[in-house]
Amino acid sequence: MIEAFGLTKRYGAKTAVYNLTFQVKPGMVTGFLGPNGSGKSTTMRMILGLDSPTEGIVTVNGLPYRRLDNAPRQVGALLDAKAIHGGRSAYHHLLCLAQLSGIPARRVHEVLGVVGLQDVARKRSQGFSLGMGQRLGIAAALLGDPQVLLFDEPVNGLDPEGILWIRNLMRRLASEGRTVFVSSHLMSEMALTADHLIVIGRGQLMADMSVKDFIAHNSADFALVRTPDTEPGQREKLTAVLTGAGGAVRPEPDGALRVAGLPLPRISDLAHEAGVRLWELSPHSASLEEAYMRLTQGAVDYRSTEDPRSGFPAGAPAGYAVPPQGALPGAPGVPGAPGTWAPPQGAPQPGYAPGPGRPVVPGQANPYAVPPQQPSAPPAAPGDAAAPSPADPTQRDSEDAR
Numbered sequence: 335m336i337e338a339f340g341l342t343k344r345y346g347a348k349t350a351v352y353n354l355t356f357q358v359k360p361g362m363v364t365g366f367l368g369p370n371g372s373g374k375s376t377t378m379r380m381i382l383g384l385d386s387p388t389e390g391i392v393t394v395n396g397l398p399y400r401r402l403d404n405a406p407r408q409v410g411a412l413l414d415a416k417a418i419h420g421g422r423s424a425y426h427h428l429l430c431l432a433q434l435s436g437i438p439a440r441r442v443h444e445v446l447g448v449v450g451l452q453d454v455a456r457k458r459s460q461g462f463s464l465g466m467g468q469r470l471g472i473a474a475a476l477l478g479d480p481q482v483l484l485f486d487e488p489v490n491g492l493d494p495e496g497i498l499w500i501r502n503l504m505r506r507l508a509s510e511g512r513t514v515f516v517s518s519h520l521m522s523e524m525a526l527t528a529d530h531l532i533v534i535g536r537g538q539l540m541a542d543m544s545v546k547d548f549i550a551h552n553s554a555d556f557a558l559v560r561t562p563d564t565e566p567g568q569r570e571k572l573t574a575v576l577t578g579a580g581g582a583v584r585p586e587p588d589g590a591l592r593v594a595g596l597p598l599p600r601i602s603d604l605a606h607e608a609g610v611r612l613w614e615l616s617p618h619s620a621s622l623e624e625a626y627m628r629l630t631q632g633a634v635d636y637r638s639t640e641d642p643r644s645g646f647p648a649g650a651p652a653g654y655a656v657p658p659q660g661a662l663p664g665a666p667g668v669p670g671a672p673g674t675w676a677p678p679q680g681a682p683q684p685g686y687a688p689g690p691g692r693p694v695v696p697g698q699a700n701p702y703a704v705p706p707q708q709p710s711a712p713p714a715a716p717g718d719a720a721a722p723s724p725a726d727p728t729q730r731d732s733e734d735a736r
């Protein structure tokens with residue numbers, strides 16, 4: 335059992351965690367959710383005695399971590415999977431940890447098997463992929479066969495198979511009666527893994543309830559209603575009618591209306607009576623992810639803004655400029671249709687910008703342009719639509735530990 339009472343942590347003027355009181359009970363997986371910078375890692379560090387609370391207290395099995403007798407046998411944690419001596423093999427890394435806590439060497443073999451790293455156990459961990467590093471961190475957490483386990487973002491960098499494996503592992507550990515506390519940004523993942531949720535925003539408690547209750551409170555049904563785009567007055571008319579009938583109506587960014595509190599046949603009848611034509615009337619359920627976003631939207635520290643692309647023309651988003659129709663061999667003749675043409679492989683064209691998202695400015699020297707290799711190819715025409723972005727260069731680490 336983990337118990338926090340009035341837990342507060344300040345770093346100078348910054349309050350990272352404020353007055354948190356909660357319990358993490360044994361026999362279940364408790365998800366610890368919050369946006370970036372909301373104080374999850376700080377809370378976990380305080381639980382593990384790596385940071386001292388400014389105010390309040392947090393205990394594990396009734397005592398602050400630093401007062402626990404042979405703490406690694408009672409509490410296991412994955413905090414930062416990269417915090418490993420890269421020159422050591424997985425086996426030696428775990429053996430060192432085991433020796434420090436009086437854990438027998440045979441346990442190292444056991445946990446290597448549990449996390450599926452037995453075949454690479456003698457390899458230096460600096461060559462490990464992100465997923466292998468996570469597995470090694472989890473092996474270290476399991477080493478002392480502890481009753482209490484903390485995992486900070488354990489699915490980071492894992493592929494779908496790895497995520498499923500972690501989910502099953504957490505559930506199994508909880509079913510053995512252990513206390514399992516897992517932080518994540520991903521509501522959707524926690525909905526599948528956790529029994530209970532603790533949600534924080536800007537360091538403060540926002541929800542502490544079972545996943546079942548969270549779903550019951552937050553996944554309200556609603557209807558999406560769309561009137562003809564060509565008749566904007568219809569949308570306003572329908573909004574007034576539905577609101578008057580007791581519906582909660584909210585405009586969606588794409589022009590549809592989101593209507594809660596009225597059944598679909600009633601919406602249809604009301605629209606018919608008001609003489610409003612409908613292009614769409616469809617049932618929906620708010621996802622848990624949406625409910626979580628709604629809950630925490632006032633507590634998000636980092637918000638993106640639109641990219642105004644000042645000085646760049648509209649319609650040339652990807653760094654390719656489509657030349658005039660028929661100008662290049664192999665280009666299908668679809669003039670000006672974005673996303674229908676890609677340059678032939680191995681033949682960069684004028685105006686090609688290496689890397690996604692670098693637009694081309696017609697009439698200006700393109701600072702990213704590769705010098706033309708085919709002098710006969712014509713320059714990009716101003717206002718031409720762009721072809722699709724180059725392939726996403728990001729690639730997942732291969733997960734060779736399995």
Ligand SMILES: Nc1ncnc2c1ncn2[C@@H]1O[C@H](COP(=O)(O)OP(=O)(O)OP(=O)(O)O)[C@@H](O)[C@H]1O
Pocket residue numbers: 345348349350368369370371372373374375376377519
């Ligand atoms: N050592 C520190 N010194 C100063 N500020 C800190 C320190 N550690 C954390 N913070 C600040 O405290 C706040 C909470 O950080 P924390 O890392 O606990 O959040 P988090 O929820 O784990 O974020 P993420 O999901 O991005 O990992 C942040 O604003 C962070 O910048």
